[in-house]
Amino acid sequence: MAREEERRFLRRELHDGLGPGLAAIGLRLDVIAAKAPPELAPSVAGVRDLTQSLVADVRRMVHDLRPAALDELGLVGALEDLALGPERGPDISVRTPDGPLPGLSAAVEVAAYRIVQEALTNALKHAQAREVVITASARGDRLRLQVADDGRGLPEEIREGVGSGSMRERAVELGGELVRRPRAEGGTMVEAELPL
Template sequence: MSLFWRIFLLNAAMLVVAAVLLLGPVTVSTPVRPGEALAVGAGLGLMLAVSAFILRIGLAPLGRLSRAMATADLLRPGGRPAATGPAEMAELIGTYHTMLDRLEHDRASSTARVLSAQEDERQRIAQELHDEVGQTLTAVLLQLKRVADRTPGELREEVTLAQEATRGSLDEIRRIARRLRPGVLDELGLVSALRALAAEFPDHDVRVRTRVTGFPAPGDDDPGAPPSLGHETELVVYRVAQEALTNVARHAHASHVTLELRRVSDRVELRVIDDGRGIGSAAEGAGVRGMRERALLIGAELVVGPRQGATGTEVLLRVHDEAEGITS
């Protein structure tokens, strides 16, 4: 029954009962007798109580919908109110669900296009850094070597310093190119790419430990090995690990970091755990929201929170086998 008819029939029933009582056993005299005033007051109080009770029940779905709309986050799907209550309420909640589905689909589609364009741009920049800047610095190194061979002894040290600076710049360019587009991910797979990522951690005072469970070693063609991750899923896992390690280097002030990749039953889990100062009550930054967007692209679950039982932060990415991107 619709909310209109519920309220209308309730008020009509109470008015009919009040009229019958006034025409029957309950009468009002002039002046009003105490018993008559008590009966009318009790009847009025009962009518108000019943009306408030019915309205509270009827409008409860609207309150749930209001709270759900206030806390809705397209990066954290789920927690939708049930489409219950009067017909108008159920229709309104159903319309909200449809709108939310459309918004999540549109956001996922636009995010996928943006991230795909971002990866293409990273690949282009990495290629230009490697081919253009890298080759230019290599040529400069060769020229400096020829100059050093013909330079008098008192100037050779300065040329050597220039060589070392150029060589350091070349190494940095190559490192940036690998971070922009990790060739090891395409050539050797996710496990090797994560190990290389941990080895290149920018803060040398932080010890990074890598643990891999349930994945075959590179080059292992065991037919009984578990299903492998698809390219898109591997790229998402790699980028989440990369962003998590970047956040540790920038904000955590940690001394130990654990990068763990494991297969558990029907899912794959990536964990990045540090012993730093933790996230506290700080709002999520662009890096964490970027990780959430990537996780949603493959239907994965991302949890970022305090480390269990100790100080620090834990980033958990959970990818189920039925998620997009996992192939046999």
């Protein structure tokens, strides 16, 4: 949990501090380039290229630290954003039957997002589903997530792949649990419970 809180802090610092600072340096270099004598143009262009490269590195680090959608949209909005991703394929919906979610720690937000992201990816790649329903609800001291599809279901012999293992590890790391099972009406259900 401390790691994810630190990642949230670092992301904010990089996004709100270093990133804009480097962008401002780039703008000032444009002004300098416009007024500088021609013999300085290669040097200014070199510094400008370096600055642009650093801005790109900061953007990449910000993205890798924590999904931007969580900070911009919150967990439910980020899940809805995931649902908008595929142009073709199944109908994907996000539901919060118990109303808005409470404030979540950075660790729970990231784990929930990544678990749903992987379950949705699996449904889109392998299930040949017509519909996927993502449900998020908070009951008592647990966040409950479900990703249900109406696709072809799980194979008879279920092997834990990298993605499935990653989902389970994220849940267990926080003291939660994750179950993948076939649905009685066809398709697959991924259920995760995470402590709030």
